[in-house]
Amino acid sequence: MTAVATETLIAIEGVGKTFPGQRALADVSFEIERGEIHALVGENGSGKSTLIKILAGFHEPDPGSRIAVAGEELKALAPADVRRLGLRFVHQDLGLVAELSAAENVGLASGFAKRGPKVDWAGQCRRADALLARIGVEVDVELPVAELRAVERSAIAIARALDELHGEIRLLVLDEPTAALPPAEVDALFRVLREVLEQGVSILYVSHRLEEILGLADRVTVLRDGRCKGTFPIAGMDRARLAELIVGEEVEADAAQRPPSCATEERALTVRGMRGAVLDGVGFELRRGEVLGIAGLSGSGREELAAVLTGAAPGQIELVDGDGRTWSGMTPKRAKQLGLALVLANRHPDAAIGQFSIRENVSLAQLPSYVRGGRVRGAQERGAVERWIADLDIRPDDPDRLYSYLSGGNKQKVILAKWLNTSPRVFVMDDPTSGVDIGARHGIYGLVREQAATGAGFVVCSSDLEDFVGVCDRVLALVGGRVAAELSGAEITENRLLQAIVTQTGKNA
Numbered sequence: 001m002t003a004v005a006t007e008t009l010i011a012i013e014g015v016g017k018t019f020p021g022q023r024a025l026a027d028v029s030f031e032i033e034r035g036e037i038h039a040l041v042g043e044n045g046s047g048k049s050t051l052i053k054i055l056a057g058f059h060e061p062d063p064g065s066r067i068a069v070a071g072e073e074l075k076a077l078a079p080a081d082v083r084r085l086g087l088r089f090v091h092q093d094l095g096l097v098a099e100l101s102a103a104e105n106v107g108l109a110s111g112f113a114k115r116g117p118k119v120d121w122a123g124q125c126r127r128a129d130a131l132l133a134r135i136g137v138e139v140d141v142e143l144p145v146a147e148l149r150a151v152e153r154s155a156i157a158i159a160r161a162l163d164e165l166h167g168e169i170r171l172l173v174l175d176e177p178t179a180a181l182p183p184a185e186v187d188a189l190f191r192v193l194r195e196v197l198e199q200g201v202s203i204l205y206v207s208h209r210l211e212e213i214l215g216l217a218d219r220v221t222v223l224r225d226g227r228c229k230g231t232f233p234i235a236g237m238d239r240a241r242l243a244e245l246i247v248g249e250e251v252e253a254d255a256a257q258r259p260p261s262c263a264t265e266e267r268a269l270t271v272r273g274m275r276g277a278v279l280d281g282v283g284f285e286l287r288r289g290e291v292l293g294i295a296g297l298s299g300s301g302r303e304e305l306a307a308v309l310t311g312a313a314p315g316q317i318e319l320v321d322g323d324g325r326t327w328s329g330m331t332p333k334r335a336k337q338l339g340l341a342l343v344l345a346n347r348h349p350d351a352a353i354g355q356f357s358i359r360e361n362v363s364l365a366q367l368p369s370y371v372r373g374g375r376v377r378g379a380q381e382r383g384a385v386e387r388w389i390a391d392l393d394i395r396p397d398d399p400d401r402l403y404s405y406l407s408g409g410n411k412q413k414v415i416l417a418k419w420l421n422t423s424p425r426v427f428v429m430d431d432p433t434s435g436v437d438i439g440a441r442h443g444i445y446g447l448v449r450e451q452a453a454t455g456a457g458f459v460v461c462s463s464d465l466e467d468f469v470g471v472c473d474r475v476l477a478l479v480g481g482r483v484a485a486e487l488s489g490a491e492i493t494e495n496r497l498l499q500a501i502v503t504q505t506g507k508n509a
Ligand SMILES: Nc1ncnc2c1ncn2[C@@H]1O[C@H](COP(=O)(O)OP(=O)(O)OP(=O)(O)O)[C@@H](O)[C@H]1O
Pocket: 019, 020, 022, 023, 024, 042, 043, 044, 045, 046, 047, 048, 049, 050, 051, 395, 396, 405, 406, 407, 408, 409, 410, 435, 437
């Protein structure tokens, strides 16, 4: 944690934002000090991204809102003001072009080093190297960023944001920077952020991961239903108190409450010899009613397992289904015949259709069952969707709300509802709680358990260790594309998992 800061960098006063039919922010006031890490927290849909988009000049706030940056009063921030005043943003998707190198990505944002009319590649690489060195990171700046570790990509996005070519940088805003980072890489990111702070840049940090906020921030501002519930020092704050401030009521501790396994003796699936870009012969048996976790750092094969298992990514696999039939190779069509549903994280472009409503997205995978005699049975469809909206606490609770207007966490809940609604034999989940708030997370674990009790099998691939502790019966830890360790029942703790995915390789990510 840093020294107590004293000077106001940004004063936000009475800020509101009303979208057609939706008030996202109302009378929000708080201050960000120079030299502090200021966390911004709140439930899904509480207005965090809207506030950030106002600071980024993307949304204009309601009349009467006031924002002052370094003493300069503004009613709204235009994108040119944002740049001039030194506010920089790193969003969850990082905005990097995966096929290009770090040197090229830096050049795309702030121009390329030139020698005469030509690009000076050596000079451009030196510039990217220097930007990364300032935050204590060393990577090969000529490699395509797709080939780097997730935390290295985050570091490049941060280094690029802090390029002072166009003036002093005062505030770095990070929107859920760790949503897809495994824990060992989170520590590496924190080291980078401390370096950023050393440069005199303040940080506004948005996250649903409470441990991170407690370990990193100086102060925290809590939003609830678009209103500011206050700004609190982190010193003296604990997880339970912070969770209560966010949700507005006491939140139960989850780890101790994991219900007993519903795994039966019956096979849901046997997988053998799974190979892909990284996967190197992974196999496992999944029983009906069992919730199996797949843990691993980025580059361990965890990120591709769900897609290879369901035929969404190329790879080799041999599979024995619940009826004892053997299958070689997998395609999305075959996965469907076998009753495997791939539940993608909301950041994935194929996860849902932005221009469809909540109702249309939830019903999409189940549409044939609502059609009788060439007509959609609207009442039945609507009833099912309304039940999912209530069960997952999707906000706003309007089935006709366009998916693209939903907050990140609510998008994730719609994707889950879409697949829970289809009752497959096996759910293959990729980061199912990405961007989901602490209250909704418990709800999701409850629904997974409910479905497991009916005999569905689950393969839960996640970068978030809480998912394994909260809901899994057994966890496979992947290292270098292979199963390096297996934990089950009470053995599944965050510490043991961390050891399994990091120390097995002696890797210090
Ligand atoms: N462009 C838009 N049009 C209409 N409503 C919107 C728009 N953008 C956001 N909203 C609504 O404003 C509210 C606040 O959303 P916002 O994305 O700011 O929440 P959030 O706190 O960032 O949530 P999450 O943690 O899920 O990312 C939500 O009800 C959302 O549906």
